[in-house]
Amino acid sequence: MISKEREENRRINNFRYMKNLVLLFAALVVISCTSTPKQDSDKQEERPxxxxxxxxxxxxxxxxxxxxxxxxxxxxxxxxxxxxxxxxxxxxxxxxxxxxxxxxxxxxxxxxxxxxxxxxxxxxxxxxxxxxxxxxxxxxxxxxxxxxxxxxxxxxxxxxxxxxxxxxxxxxxxxxxxxxxxxxxxxxxxxxxxxxxxxxxxxxxxxxxxxxxxxxxxxxxxxxxxxxxxxxxxxxxxxxxxxxxxxxxxxxxxxxxxxxxxxxxxxxxxxxxxxxxxxxxxxxxxxxxxxxxxxxxxxxxxxxxxxxxxxxxxxxxxxxxxxxxxxxxxxxxxxxxxxxxxxxxxxxxxxxxxxxxxxxxxxxxxxxxxxxxxxxxxxxxxxxxxxxxxxxxxxxxxxxxxxxxxxxxxxxxxxxxxxxxxxxxxxxxxxxxxxxxxxxxxxxxxxxxxxxxxxxxxxxxxxxxxxxxxxxxxxxxxxxxxxxxxxxxDTLFWEHEGGKALRIGDWKISSLSKGGWELFNMAKDRTETNNLAEEMPEKVEEMTAIWAKEYQRIFPQQKK
Structure with missing residues (x-):
């Protein structure tokens, strides 16, 4: 008799446990479904x-x-x-x-x-x-x-x-x-x-x-x-x-x-x-x-x-x-x-x-x-x-x-x-x-x-x-x-209709379409008034070579 009562109680407890587990799972699903859009919305609102x-x-x-x-x-x-x-x-x-x-x-x-x-x-x-x-x-x-x-x-x-x-x-x-x-x-x-x-x-x-x-x-x-x-x-x-x-x-x-x-x-x-x-x-x-x-x-x-x-x-x-x-x-x-x-x-x-x-x-x-x-x-x-x-x-x-x-x-x-x-x-x-x-x-x-x-x-x-x-x-x-x-x-490149420039750090070379390269130290000469090309021909040669490589990399279908 006692054994049957214990078995019945165990069955009832198991049923209650499973019921509560299902309810808990359902609740979690509801919370998840309702909270996710809000999280997305908050994330969207954070984006300017x-x-x-x-x-x-x-x-x-x-x-x-x-x-x-x-x-x-x-x-x-x-x-x-x-x-x-x-x-x-x-x-x-x-x-x-x-x-x-x-x-x-x-x-x-x-x-x-x-x-x-x-x-x-x-x-x-x-x-x-x-x-x-x-x-x-x-x-x-x-x-x-x-x-x-x-x-x-x-x-x-x-x-x-x-x-x-x-x-x-x-x-x-x-x-x-x-x-x-x-x-x-x-x-x-x-x-x-x-x-x-x-x-x-x-x-x-x-x-x-x-x-x-x-x-x-x-x-x-x-x-x-x-x-x-x-x-x-x-x-x-x-x-x-x-x-x-x-x-x-x-x-x-x-x-x-x-x-x-x-x-x-x-x-x-x-x-x-x-x-x-x-x-x-x-x-x-x-x-x-x-x-x-x-x-x-x-x-x-x-x-x-x-x-x-x-x-x-x-x-x-x-x-x-x-x-x-x-x-x-x-x-x-x-x-x-x-x-x-x-x-x-x-x-x-x-x-x-x-x-x-x-x-x-x-x-x-x-x-x-x-x-x-x-x-x-x-x-x-x-x-x-x-x-x-x-x-x-x-x-x-x-x-x-x-x-x-x-x-x-x-x-x-x-x-x-x-x-x-x-x-x-x-x-x-x-x-x-x-x-x-x-x-x-x-x-x-x-x-x-x-x-x-x-x-x-x-x-x-x-x-x-x-x-x-x-x-x-x-x-x-x-x-x-x-x-x-x-x-x-580190390096910036320009070319348009023959006009061109390259900047590496503080150094920049610039040229008009049919002009020669000019060289400037932008940290000391922001307005490009002091052309150093004649004083520093090696620097000009170095930078023009880099400009040419960049041109070929950026625009490979164009011949030099």
Whole structure:
């Protein structure tokens, strides 16, 4: 009897034990299922949004926080609460810089050794990588990484540029941003635009054939950037936003109310402006006069010899107005980030694609229309003041040399005036204690992709678009921001249309397309004013040999 009772009790206890075990297991499953998404969500919230803002043909000392007189309170505010670099470099030209920025490779490695080519499909873009790693991806503005080919008939090309010949395909569709990782793209495929009625304007793959009467390209880029932030914040995913302004690239098109702010400001001319900019750079702490004297304006033009002083001053007024409007857009973007609660955990990077442009004198053709949509002729020279749609002004070499102070040369060249850019990094959550500092470290635009990957906790893929990738060249700048390193690279390489340079440590060699190598010690001569090539021919020989090896490594299909 007792035995039967014990057996029954044992059976009951075993049943209770198993029941409790099942309940415990079920509870653990429920907890696991409910906690995992929260952990993922927390991890996602820790990853910052990333916004890259690029200016086009900006002078090194144009903005206020880099010594300029142009009214840029919003960019200055980002600098005051962030970090400015004074030795950050681009690829010295529009397409090459954009290619390197998005891929982390030298432009030659991704099909952009020169302008107007298609970005290689076996090089993953920032957007392609981040999209696969849980980010929203959007772009507003200038792409210029698709093959831009003119129509065979010149008259047809000019009609196409002025919206009088219908064609909705501006380049191979597979090369558009919408097919290179961007969920949304509002902007232009080609590189030059009429700011009031731009050619090659698209939304993703679809051409935007008409614009409102009050359209202005810089405002459009800002408006669409803000709209995308609103759209992306409908869920908890972080976002990557590439804001690629066309300003202040020619033509000099600006709004009257912005031009009015600068009336008379440049009447003293480019020589005085260059001196003032240099003093501003010194006062802001961007340059040390002990190692960075003001280089000469390589244009060789003196204001005293200028015969069209008022006309020239008007050009600089319009350039300033274009930069001013860009900065206003940055302010609106910042306000939207604050309104959505995203400001503190958004990394904002600001830079330019190259130095100020010396270009002038191009007549209608290829990417420059001769008429507007209504068939009214555009004036390329005989206007009093650039700015309106029916004018087509260029800044020119003397002003370019002036606003690239303190450096020599300009866009396209591999001297510092062509390839050294203002670079601002702003991130309230991640840069506490580093507000309003100047980082002396040496970096390059190829470092932006790996920086974004580190911020997003993402790895570079072994394959993209069904093609095998090759290793990137860039390195993250985060260790440099944290003052753990003073450069992201032992060696940096440049080549564009014959202009070339190489930097190893503090030593740099630079050359114009048809010039000889010049040698500089950048630790003692930041502005490339003291050419040591004749004094140190062995150093020049050593570095040119390394440049040649790098060229063959980076661009093996090109013969010496």
């Amino acid at each position: 949004n990333i916004v890259i803002i690029m200016a086009d043909d900006l002078g090194y000392s144009d903005i206020g926080c880099y010594g300029g007189e142009i009214h840029t309170p919003n960019l200055d505010g980002l600098a005051a609460d962030g970090v400015r670099f004074n030795q950050f470099h681009n690829a010295a030209r529009c397409c090459p810089t954009r290619a390197s920025l998005l891929t982390g490779k030298y432009p030659h490695q991704v099909g952009l050794d020169r302008n107007g080519q298609t970005l290689s499909r076996n090089a993953a873009t920032i957007a392609e990588v981040l999209k696969e790693n849980g980010y929203h991806t959007g772009m507003a503005g200038k792409w210029h990484l698709s093959r831009t080919k003119a129509l065979s008939n010149k008259e047809d090309q000019l009609k196409w540029l002025s919206h009088r010949k219908d064609s909705s395909i501006f380049a191979p569709l597979e090369s558009y941003p919408a097919n290179r990782g961007f969920e949304e793209h509002w902007g232009v495929i080609w590189g030059v635009v009429d700011y009031f009625d731009p050619f090659s304007l698209v939304h993703n793959e679809e051409a935007i054939k008409e614009v409102p009467d009050d359209f202005y390209m810089t405002d459009f880029v800002t408006d669409k950037s803000i709209e995308m932030i609103d759209e992306f914040k409908k869920d908890d995913k972080p976002f990557f936003l590439y804001v690629a302004h066309t300003a202040p690239h020619w033509p000099l098109h600006a709004l009257p109310e912005d031009i009015e702010k600068y009336e008379g400001m440049y009447d003293e001319g480019w020589d005085v402006l260059r001196e003032k900019r240099y003093q501003g750079l010194v006062e802001k702490g961007i340059v040390d006069p002990a190692i960075a004297p003001l280089a000469k304006n390589e244009s060789g033009k003196l204001w005293a010899d200028c015969e069209r002083k008022e006309w020239e001053a008007n050009h600089m007024e319009t350039h300033a107005a274009m930069v001013d409007r860009l900065d206003q857009g940055v302010g609106r973007l910042i306000q939207k980030l604050k309104e959505t609660g995203e400001y503190d955990n958004t990394v904002i990077l600001f830079l330019a694609d190259n130095g100020a442009s010396p270009e002038r004198g191009y007549i209608p053709g290829f990417d420059r229309p001769g008429h507007n949509r209504e068939g009214v002729e555009i004036d390329y020279d005989n206007f009093e003041h650039p700015g309106a749609e029916l004018t087509w002004g260029y800044l020119g070499v003397a002003w370019a040399g002036s606003i690239n102070a303190p450096f020599r040369y300009w866009k396209k060249e591999s001297f510092e005036g062509g390839n050294c850019t203002p670079f601002i990094v702003h991130w309230p959550n991640g840069l506490k204690g580093k507000e309003n500092t100047i980082n002396q470290g040496v970096g390059h635009v190829i470092d932006i992709l790996p920086t974004c990957l580190e911020l997003a906790d993402a790895k570079y893929p072994a394959e993209v678009n069904g093609l095998e990738t090759t290793p990137i060249e860039g390195n993250s700048i985060l260790p440099m921001l944290n003052n753990e390193i003073i450069t992201t690279h």
